[in-house]
Amino acid sequence: MDQLILQLLNGLDKGAAYALIALGLTLVFGTLGIVNFAHGALFMIGAFCAVVFSRLxxxxxxxxxxxxxxxxxxxxxxxxxxxxxxxxxxxxxxxxWSVPLSILFAIPVMLIVGVAMERGLIRYFYKRAHADQILVTFGLAIVLQEIVKANFGANPIPVTAPAALAGSVDVGGWLGLSGVFYPWWRLVYLGFALAVMGLVIAFLRFTTYGMVVRAGMEDRQTVGFLGIDIEKRFTVVFGIAAVVAGIAGAMYTPIVSPNYHIGMDFLVLSFVVVVVGGMGSVSGAVFAGFLLGILQSFASMNEVKNILPGIDQVIIYLVAVVVLLVMPRGLMGRKGVMEN
Amino acid sequence: MLIKKINRRVFLQSSGIVGAGLAMPMILSSAARAQGFCNNPTGSKVVFGFNCPQTGAYAEEGKDQLKAYELAVKHINGEGDGGMLNTFKGTALKGNGILGKKVAYVTGDTQTKSDAARASATRMIERDGAIMISGGSSSGVAVAVQSLCQDMGIIFMSGLTHSNDTTGKDKKKNGFRHFFNAHMSGVAIAPVLGEAYGKERRAYHLTADYTWGWTQEESIKAATEALGWQTVQTVRTPVGAADFSQYITPVLNSGADVLILNHYGNDMVNSLRQAIQFGLRDKQVNGKNFEIVVPLFSELMAQGAGDAIKGIYGTANWDWKLENAGTKAFTKSFGEAYGTPPSQAAQTGYVQALLYADACERAGTFNPEGVVKALEDFEFDGLGNGPTLYRGSDHQCFKPVLVVQGKEKPKDKYDLLQVVKEVPTKTVTYDPSIFGGELGPVGTKC
Structure with missing residues (x-):
C-alpha cells in the first residue's frame, strides 16, 4: 500500500511536469498551428531563470x-x-527562498522571450509545412541550448529548495497510515502545477479574452471578420505558453538539477503526451500528462518489472501506440485538427 | 525519356566517375600499405586526435579533458612550464615534440554516443591523419572507439572509462587504459565501507543500464558480499533519466539500509540529490543509519551534486590535492592556464598523451607495433599516481586507488572531496583472465 501511494505521488508529480509542458505545446499548436520543438528550450530557460535569480x-x-x-x-x-x-x-x-521567488523574475523574462520568439521567427513559418516548422524550431532549440551551455557550462547546477521545504513529510499520516514519507518540494510542485493549469484553463474558459482566443482556434477567419486582431491575441497566447513552460522549469530545479539539456529530456515525452491527449485539446494534454506520468511510475515498480522487464522504459510509447490505434485523434482530440 | 538522353560521351563520363569512386577505397588503402602503417607521419608534424564529449551528459568532463590534452601537447612541444614532463621519471621526451616532429591535434565531439564517437574518430583518422586517438568519458564510447582504432591500425589511449570490459572482454592490442576500473573500485572501497558501516548491511543497487553500470554493479556487489553484506535488490535504470523518484521509492520499504548508486555524471547528480530529498539519509533501518554509496566519484559530479555529496564514500583515480611532485606540477600548470584545478578526467587524458608520446620516442617509431611493445609492461612514476605499471597482458594500468569521501566543510567549490585512503597497487591487482577477452594482434593497416 505504501508503495502504491508513493508511486501514485511520483506519477502525479512527473505527470504535472509533462502536463505543464504539453499544455503550452497544445496552446501554441491550437492557436498558431505551429509544431514548436523549441518549447522544451523554454522550460530550460525558465530553469535557468531560477539559477540566474539565485545567483543575483x-x-x-x-x-x-x-x-x-x-x-x-x-x-x-x-x-x-x-x-x-x-x-x-x-x-x-x-x-x-530564491526558487519560488524566481517565478516573479521568470514571468516577465519568459513573456519577453516568448513574444520575441514568435514575432522574430516563428510567425514567418505559419503558412509553411509542418516539416519546416519542426526544422526551424528544433534549430532554434539547439541555438538556445548552446547559448546556455556557453554561459553556464554543461554540468548540472545544484539549486536547493527553501530549507523549510527541503525535507520529507509523512503523507501516510494524512491518510491514516504511517511512515509514508514524501519530499515537501514535490508536493509543492504538484500543487503549483495544478494551480497554473487551473488558471490557464480558467483564463481560456471564463474571460472574454480567452473566449476570443478559443473562437479563433475554431475559426480564425470569422473572428477576423468581426474586426478582432486575432494575430495579436495569438502572440499573447504564445507568450503565456512560454511563461507556463518557464515557471514550470524554474520550480522544477530543486527536483532535477538544471543543465542545458533539461528541456530536450522532457520535450519528446511531452509531444507524446500531446498526441495521446489529442492534438489541440488543452484538457486532453493535462489528462494525458498525469495518466502517462502515473503509468510510468507504476511500470517502474519491481513487482511489475519482474513480470515485464524493461516495461518502465517503453510504457509511454506503448500506451501511445495503443491509444492511436483505438482512438486516432487521441483521448480528447478535436475533429479536424491535423487531419487535412 | 531518360534513356534517350544518354549518349556515348555521357556514358563514358559517368562510367569514369563511378569507376573512380569505386576504386577510391582501394587507392587509399594501398597508399596506407605503402606507408607500412596507418597515417605514418612524413612531414614535420604528427597529429593526435582528441575525441571528447563536448555535448551530452559528460560534456563538462570532456571539456576539462580537452584542456588537459591541449596542455599536454604544449608540454610535449616544449611550450609552457613543462608540467608533469618535469616529474616524469626516466622519460625519453626532450620537450621538442616526438622524434623531432612537432605535435598538432584535432578534436572531435563524441556527444557521449558510440556512433557519433566512431564517426568523429573515423574523420580524424581518415581526413586529418591522426596517428593516435585519445579520449572518451563513457565506457560505451571507449569500447566502441577502441574497436574502431584496432580495425583502422591506430593506437587508442582511452580517457575516462571505468568498465571492466574496456581492458577485459573487449580489450584490444591497440587499446591502453590508464584509468582504474570497476573491479578495482569494489576491492578498494569494500574494506572502508566495512569499517565505516559494519559487516551486516543490506544493500540496494540502482544501476545505469549500460556496460559501465553492469560491471560496476557486478564488482561492488561481489566486493560487499565478500564483506558479509547482503544484496536486497539490483535495479537497472535508464541512462539520462532526469527523475529517479520511481526507482528510489521502492528502496524506502525494501529492508535495505544502504543504497549503492552505480550512476555517473548527471545521472549520479540527480539520483543522489533525489535520494536525499526522499529522506533516505535521515532514515534508520534495521537499527542502523541509512547510508548511500557512490562507487565512482568525480570532482565535477561533486560540484553538480552540491551539499548532497557530504559524507558519501566513493573511489577516484586521482585527486588534485594529492601530495606528490607530479600532481603539484600538473595542478600548477593547469591552474595557471585555466584558473581551476584539474579533474581526474583531465589528469588521465594528460597522462595518456604523455605516455603515448614517450612510448613513440622510446620505440623510435610511430608504428603501432613498436609503440605497443614500448607501452606493454612499462613501469613509470612521477605522473601523479605514484609507481605505475602498464600491464602487458591486458593493457590496464595498475597504481594505488583512492577512496574518497564528500567533505563536510569544504573550503571552496574545488575542495569537495577528501582522500580517506590510498589503497596500494598490490591490493587492487587481479588476474587478467577473470574478465576473459583476447588482445589479438596489433592492428597497423588502415
Whole structure:
C-alpha cells in the first residue's frame, strides 16, 4: 500500500511536469498551428531563470587577498555576499527562498522571450509545412541550448529548495497510515502545477479574452471578420505558453538539477503526451500528462518489472501506440485538427 | 525519356566517375600499405586526435579533458612550464615534440554516443591523419572507439572509462587504459565501507543500464558480499533519466539500509540529490543509519551534486590535492592556464598523451607495433599516481586507488572531496583472465 501511494505521488508529480509542458505545446499548436520543438528550450530557460535569480541574490564582492595563495600560486579571491551584507537576516531569507521567488523574475523574462520568439521567427513559418516548422524550431532549440551551455557550462547546477521545504513529510499520516514519507518540494510542485493549469484553463474558459482566443482556434477567419486582431491575441497566447513552460522549469530545479539539456529530456515525452491527449485539446494534454506520468511510475515498480522487464522504459510509447490505434485523434482530440 | 538522353560521351563520363569512386577505397588503402602503417607521419608534424564529449551528459568532463590534452601537447612541444614532463621519471621526451616532429591535434565531439564517437574518430583518422586517438568519458564510447582504432591500425589511449570490459572482454592490442576500473573500485572501497558501516548491511543497487553500470554493479556487489553484506535488490535504470523518484521509492520499504548508486555524471547528480530529498539519509533501518554509496566519484559530479555529496564514500583515480611532485606540477600548470584545478578526467587524458608520446620516442617509431611493445609492461612514476605499471597482458594500468569521501566543510567549490585512503597497487591487482577477452594482434593497416 505504501508503495502504491508513493508511486501514485511520483506519477502525479512527473505527470504535472509533462502536463505543464504539453499544455503550452497544445496552446501554441491550437492557436498558431505551429509544431514548436523549441518549447522544451523554454522550460530550460525558465530553469535557468531560477539559477540566474539565485545567483543575483548571491552576488558577492570579490577582493584579492595577496596573503593567501591558491594551490597553483596565484592570490586567492575573497568573496563577501552583498544581499546579506545589506539586508541582514532578511537577505538570508531571500536567498533561501530564491526558487519560488524566481517565478516573479521568470514571468516577465519568459513573456519577453516568448513574444520575441514568435514575432522574430516563428510567425514567418505559419503558412509553411509542418516539416519546416519542426526544422526551424528544433534549430532554434539547439541555438538556445548552446547559448546556455556557453554561459553556464554543461554540468548540472545544484539549486536547493527553501530549507523549510527541503525535507520529507509523512503523507501516510494524512491518510491514516504511517511512515509514508514524501519530499515537501514535490508536493509543492504538484500543487503549483495544478494551480497554473487551473488558471490557464480558467483564463481560456471564463474571460472574454480567452473566449476570443478559443473562437479563433475554431475559426480564425470569422473572428477576423468581426474586426478582432486575432494575430495579436495569438502572440499573447504564445507568450503565456512560454511563461507556463518557464515557471514550470524554474520550480522544477530543486527536483532535477538544471543543465542545458533539461528541456530536450522532457520535450519528446511531452509531444507524446500531446498526441495521446489529442492534438489541440488543452484538457486532453493535462489528462494525458498525469495518466502517462502515473503509468510510468507504476511500470517502474519491481513487482511489475519482474513480470515485464524493461516495461518502465517503453510504457509511454506503448500506451501511445495503443491509444492511436483505438482512438486516432487521441483521448480528447478535436475533429479536424491535423487531419487535412 | 531518360534513356534517350544518354549518349556515348555521357556514358563514358559517368562510367569514369563511378569507376573512380569505386576504386577510391582501394587507392587509399594501398597508399596506407605503402606507408607500412596507418597515417605514418612524413612531414614535420604528427597529429593526435582528441575525441571528447563536448555535448551530452559528460560534456563538462570532456571539456576539462580537452584542456588537459591541449596542455599536454604544449608540454610535449616544449611550450609552457613543462608540467608533469618535469616529474616524469626516466622519460625519453626532450620537450621538442616526438622524434623531432612537432605535435598538432584535432578534436572531435563524441556527444557521449558510440556512433557519433566512431564517426568523429573515423574523420580524424581518415581526413586529418591522426596517428593516435585519445579520449572518451563513457565506457560505451571507449569500447566502441577502441574497436574502431584496432580495425583502422591506430593506437587508442582511452580517457575516462571505468568498465571492466574496456581492458577485459573487449580489450584490444591497440587499446591502453590508464584509468582504474570497476573491479578495482569494489576491492578498494569494500574494506572502508566495512569499517565505516559494519559487516551486516543490506544493500540496494540502482544501476545505469549500460556496460559501465553492469560491471560496476557486478564488482561492488561481489566486493560487499565478500564483506558479509547482503544484496536486497539490483535495479537497472535508464541512462539520462532526469527523475529517479520511481526507482528510489521502492528502496524506502525494501529492508535495505544502504543504497549503492552505480550512476555517473548527471545521472549520479540527480539520483543522489533525489535520494536525499526522499529522506533516505535521515532514515534508520534495521537499527542502523541509512547510508548511500557512490562507487565512482568525480570532482565535477561533486560540484553538480552540491551539499548532497557530504559524507558519501566513493573511489577516484586521482585527486588534485594529492601530495606528490607530479600532481603539484600538473595542478600548477593547469591552474595557471585555466584558473581551476584539474579533474581526474583531465589528469588521465594528460597522462595518456604523455605516455603515448614517450612510448613513440622510446620505440623510435610511430608504428603501432613498436609503440605497443614500448607501452606493454612499462613501469613509470612521477605522473601523479605514484609507481605505475602498464600491464602487458591486458593493457590496464595498475597504481594505488583512492577512496574518497564528500567533505563536510569544504573550503571552496574545488575542495569537495577528501582522500580517506590510498589503497596500494598490490591490493587492487587481479588476474587478467577473470574478465576473459583476447588482445589479438596489433592492428597497423588502415
Amino acid at each position: 541574490l548571491q552576488l558577492e564582492t570579490v577582493t584579492i587577498d595577496p596573503a593567501r595563495l591558491t594551490p597553483w600560486g596565484s592570490p586567492m579571491e575573497v568573496r563577501t555576499p552583498l544581499v546579506q551584507a545589506w539586508l541582514g537576516d532578511f537577505g538570508a531569507v531571500l536567498v533561501q
